[in-house]
Amino acid sequence: MSVLPLPGAEAAADEVATEPVPQARRRRGLPGFLRRPGGVFGAGWLVLVVVASLSAPLWRPYEPGQQDTANRLALPSAEHWLGTDPLGRDLLSRIFTAGALPLLASALMLVVAFGIGLPLALVAAERGRRVERVISRATEVFLALPATILLLAVIGVIGNRLYPVMAVMGVLISAAVYRVLLGVAQSVRQRLYVDAARVNGLGSLRVNLVHVLPSMATVVAVQAAQLFGIGLLVVAGLAFLGFGPGEPEPSWGFMIQDASGYIYNAPWLMVPTGLVLALTVVAANELADALAGRAAAPTVRRRRRPLRRAVQAVTPATPADPEAVLEVRDLTVSVDDGPDLVTGVSFSLRQGQVLGLVGESGCGKTMTARSLLGLLPDGVAVTGGSIRWQGRELAGLTEREIDRVRGREIAMISQEPMVALDPMFSIATQLVGPIRRFRGVGRKQARRIAAELLRNVGIVDAQRVLRSHPHQLSGGMAQRVCIALALTGEPRLLVADEPTTALDVTVQAEILSLLRALVRDTGLSVVLVSHDLGVVADICDTVAVMYAGEVVESGTAAAVLDAPAHPYTMALLGANPHVPEGEPVPERLASIAGTVPPPGSWPAGCRFASRCRFAEERCTAPFPALPAHDTGSVLCIRVDELSREHATWEPESAGDETHVQPTPTAGVPA
Numbered sequence: 001m002s003v004l005p006l007p008g009a010e011a012a013a014d015e016v017a018t019e020p021v022p023q024a025r026r027r028r029g030l031p032g033f034l035r036r037p038g039g040v041f042g043a044g045w046l047v048l049v050v051v052a053s054l055s056a057p058l059w060r061p062y063e064p065g066q067q068d069t070a071n072r073l074a075l076p077s078a079e080h081w082l083g084t085d086p087l088g089r090d091l092l093s094r095i096f097t098a099g100a101l102p103l104l105a106s107a108l109m110l111v112v113a114f115g116i117g118l119p120l121a122l123v124a125a126e127r128g129r130r131v132e133r134v135i136s137r138a139t140e141v142f143l144a145l146p147a148t149i150l151l152l153a154v155i156g157v158i159g160n161r162l163y164p165v166m167a168v169m170g171v172l173i174s175a176a177v178y179r180v181l182l183g184v185a186q187s188v189r190q191r192l193y194v195d196a197a198r199v200n201g202l203g204s205l206r207v208n209l210v211h212v213l214p215s216m217a218t219v220v221a222v223q224a225a226q227l228f229g230i231g232l233l234v235v236a237g238l239a240f241l242g243f244g245p246g247e248p249e250p251s252w253g254f255m256i257q258d259a260s261g262y263i264y265n266a267p268w269l270m271v272p273t274g275l276v277l278a279l280t281v282v283a284a285n286e287l288a289d290a291l292a293g294r295a296a297a298p299t300v301r302r303r304r305r306p307l308r309r310a311v312q313a314v315t316p317a318t319p320a321d322p323e324a325v326l327e328v329r330d331l332t333v334s335v336d337d338g339p340d341l342v343t344g345v346s347f348s349l350r351q352g353q354v355l356g357l358v359g360e361s362g363c364g365k366t367m368t369a370r371s372l373l374g375l376l377p378d379g380v381a382v383t384g385g386s387i388r389w390q391g392r393e394l395a396g397l398t399e400r401e402i403d404r405v406r407g408r409e410i411a412m413i414s415q416e417p418m419v420a421l422d423p424m425f426s427i428a429t430q431l432v433g434p435i436r437r438f439r440g441v442g443r444k445q446a447r448r449i450a451a452e453l454l455r456n457v458g459i460v461d462a463q464r465v466l467r468s469h470p471h472q473l474s475g476g477m478a479q480r481v482c483i484a485l486a487l488t489g490e491p492r493l494l495v496a497d498e499p500t501t502a503l504d505v506t507v508q509a510e511i512l513s514l515l516r517a518l519v520r521d522t523g524l525s526v527v528l529v530s531h532d533l534g535v536v537a538d539i540c541d542t543v544a545v546m547y548a549g550e551v552v553e554s555g556t557a558a559a560v561l562d563a564p565a566h567p568y569t570m571a572l573l574g575a576n577p578h579v580p581e582g583e584p585v586p587e588r589l590a591s592i593a594g595t596v597p598p599p600g601s602w603p604a605g606c607r608f609a610s611r612c613r614f615a616e617e618r619c620t621a622p623f624p625a626l627p628a629h630d631t632g633s634v635l636c637i638r639v640d641e642l643s644r645e646h647a648t649w650e651p652e653s654a655g656d657e658t659h660v661q662p663t664p665t666a667g668v669p670a
């Protein structure tokens, strides 16, 4: 007997890992699964059988043991609608009297299986890889046990008592339930709105109850429906083998076994009981399929984002800039038992300033930014260096300690506003909760503050937006709401990970000007992650250019962007399609041959050397020391020579060019 795989449940689990299209959720009328014939049949038949079985004592035409000896083995008639058994007992009355037991026993099995499997999956998904490994190994032991033999052994010990036996069956099945739900819980926890909820101070229990569980509901329902059918078959199978209520008590399994003895001279006897059992199992499966179909249909796939954090030993560092509110020194972020993703990253940020982290995709910008909030993916940790925020060390804080900082002192906005908002709740609900938690105010006042926050981020019809759900907002509006959400805890530092990437150019300019206004009016500091030099030039005071997990050049935005000193910065600017206002549009853009080397295969010397036009043999040797630069730092041993030579990264030849399609950014001075 095996309960895995559960194909429908797995399909639904797979789909739940993607982001739902909110419009589909909000369609009015019948639930999605009831728009499918299988769903209508499954739900209808199950309701009928459950109601008829539980209420059988109220309506059955005969007592289940009442014998009509003149009418033995009768075919259906007006007196006995489904016929009679060898003792002349009414089949209709016996079938539905017998129904309560398998239905309740199956339900008990489900309660036990989900009562164990679901909490274990939530805990394993939340607590990280080590806890998950322990729980998974333990459940694998259960999966390896031969369930049928074990059940018979249990019956041998506790006797012919069906409910305890089915409870034991539930314990065995909980391992399979855990396996399916773990994957779902892990993927739901990776959604940005769960991340946002954690940043907004929601405790782990409430994150699970409010955000994770509702998103798992479909998979739980699919799996429960399938397991219910399996439970019915188990009960019937046990009764067929003689384990279950004995004569004269009716049971489906025993009635089928009894009928099998009359298969040649009274074949009809098998039909009613067999049909009711078969239809009930099929109905459970049809319902599961319809539920899985409902989950599968209205979805689109989105990029998954890593979220969880793990902190390991860190080394302290002394502050270099006395005016800095944020001082990151020699930050190293690594995969557990794996390569470094970020090494030796240092930068500082003053109050009311914006720091841009720039670089190609995969350079470690996001890992660096997420380290500030303790929101690294599971299995990735800060393994060295220091993150000092307002004089306090953040690297190495426990989850509980960093919880007090997240949202209240440091908040986050992300690249995909639509995914950062929970599609299930109105904007008011999503704002009021964090406001009440962070500011300790009542619901009414929280709603007033929510409206005020929306107005502060440029939303004029705040009341309408408060009543809306995320899918009713445009991308720009949703990002404004996300910024308002980030401001609910009155943070002093905002980590903005590509906040304008998903928006069109006009809206990008609006959001940038909103961020600028917030910085100017409130003294907020911002760490802005971007691969767009136009955006960085537009808003940042200082810049740290990242390549292959390290900062290769840093300094004031004016210095770095106007007079880049590191070849990689020169190359990025040479390949930048943004054209400064008033400057001639270049005919060709430079390109950078090759790709960023992945973590684990960085060379010992300059990591950019293999792509650098100015590289010499000595560039491949390990760096002697970090060369100094007037206004920041440059990780290039040829920096002085290149500066003297006025080196620039120009398009070299026809093979090294890209024709320009200028996309002027509103107000980008570059």
Ligand SMILES: Nc1ncnc2c1ncn2[C@@H]1O[C@H](COP(=O)(O)OP(=O)(O)OP(=O)(O)O)[C@@H](O)[C@H]1O
Residues within 6 Å of the ligand: 306, 335, 341, 359, 360, 361, 362, 363, 364, 365, 366, 367, 368, 377, 378, 380, 531, 598, 599
């Ligand atoms: N959970 C993870 N486990 C292992 N490696 C990871 C994980 N998440 C990211 N990485 C790797 O870490 C490196 C840095 O990734 P990161 O997301 O910080 O880059 P990025 O510069 O922000 O790029 P992008 O702009 O595409 O987000 C990449 O090589 C990436 O593949």
